[in-house]
Ligand SMILES: NC(=O)c1ccc[n+]([C@@H]2O[C@H](COP(=O)([O-])OP(=O)(O)OC[C@H]3O[C@@H](n4cnc5c(N)ncnc54)[C@H](O)[C@@H]3O)[C@@H](O)[C@H]2O)c1
């Protein structure tokens with residue numbers, strides 16, 4: 602029985618705490634499905650959304666969350682690719698047009714008509730969430746709902762971001778920022794056969810990176826990452842920046858060896874200086890990278906299902922979301938906090 606109302610965490614005003622409220626459960630239309638949420642990871646993007654950090658603002662009021670995993674409980678009239686009882690994830694790439702230049706070339710993440718979960722449409726900080734069946738992530742039965750949720754955004758984002766560094770097995774990649782995204786990036790990079798240098802500003806994050814297989818760690822508050830890594834390795838073939846501080850982007854470029862590529866995942870508000878002379882003479886490539894396609898998603902999930910990548914998670918409650926955001930602002934979360942919202946059995 603699907604109830605008429607549900608509990609949700611709702612943002613009404615940027616920079617203000619979320620309110621826990623009863624709101625209507627929506628009916629799925631056309632290609633949509635209704636998902637009963639079991640877990641939802643808390644991504645730093647949700648905090649940016651609630652602070653109104655970016656030039657394009659989310660809708661208000663907003664139910665944030667784009668790492669929701671749960672059971673399909675109702676289908677819109679046009680849905681044929683999932684059935685009730687399937688386990689799906691409701692990602693940032695909530696939907697896209699399906700026919701633009703980007704959609705038809707396997708770049709639906711760049712579709713100008715895309716909708717974004719927990720941003721332009723309501724997301725997973727709720728007992729139920731509506732999703733577009735054509736864009737959900739698909740999970741096998743018997744998953745660990747807490748550990749799998751972060752793959753829906755953090756996992757696929759760094760998996761794609763690492764591919765975008767154009768590095769090959771045996772080469773060096775630096776992961777800057779060992780938070781929710783970065784601690785998964787270390788594991789994907791090791792599974793891809795790369796040597797990994799981890800950069801953060803907190804020793805506990807670096808200890809986590811080391812325990813997950815990082816070969817070298819650098820605390821950027823004590824040591825200049827670029828000169829240290831160039832001395833130790835000759836420089837990075839690739840750098841993936843997931844850090845929430847603009848200075849990390851500049852330092853990431855300084856760590857590259859000639860012909861290297863830096864892939865940018867982190868989205869702190871602001872900008873950084875790109876040195877023209879060094880970029881030209883060293884043939885650096887600087888590349889933004891936004892989540893991943895549906896194909897990237899299924900590949901990224903594959904690594905987790907095979908046990909090659911496992912999120913380090915702490916379970917939280919919907920009611921604790923404002924405290925979790927405070928901890929995130931302070932940088933005191935290890936790995937990912939995942940909200941435990943519904944029962945893991947249907
Ligand atoms: N491009 C995308 O598709 C995409 C997807 C998801 C998240 N994001 C963005 O990625 C960023 C990270 O998200 P998260 O959930 O991992 O955040 P998080 O808060 O879990 O982790 C951020 C990490 O950055 C570290 N950090 C802060 N300053 C640093 C510095 N100067 N040098 C190195 N490390 C530093 C922190 O210690 C922390 O470990 C956010 O800006 C988020 O919006 C982008």
Ligand SMILES: [Zn+2]
Nearest residue numbers: 644646754755
């Ligand atoms: Zn995210």
Ligand SMILES: [Zn+2]
Nearest residue numbers: 698701704712
């Ligand atoms: Zn499109």
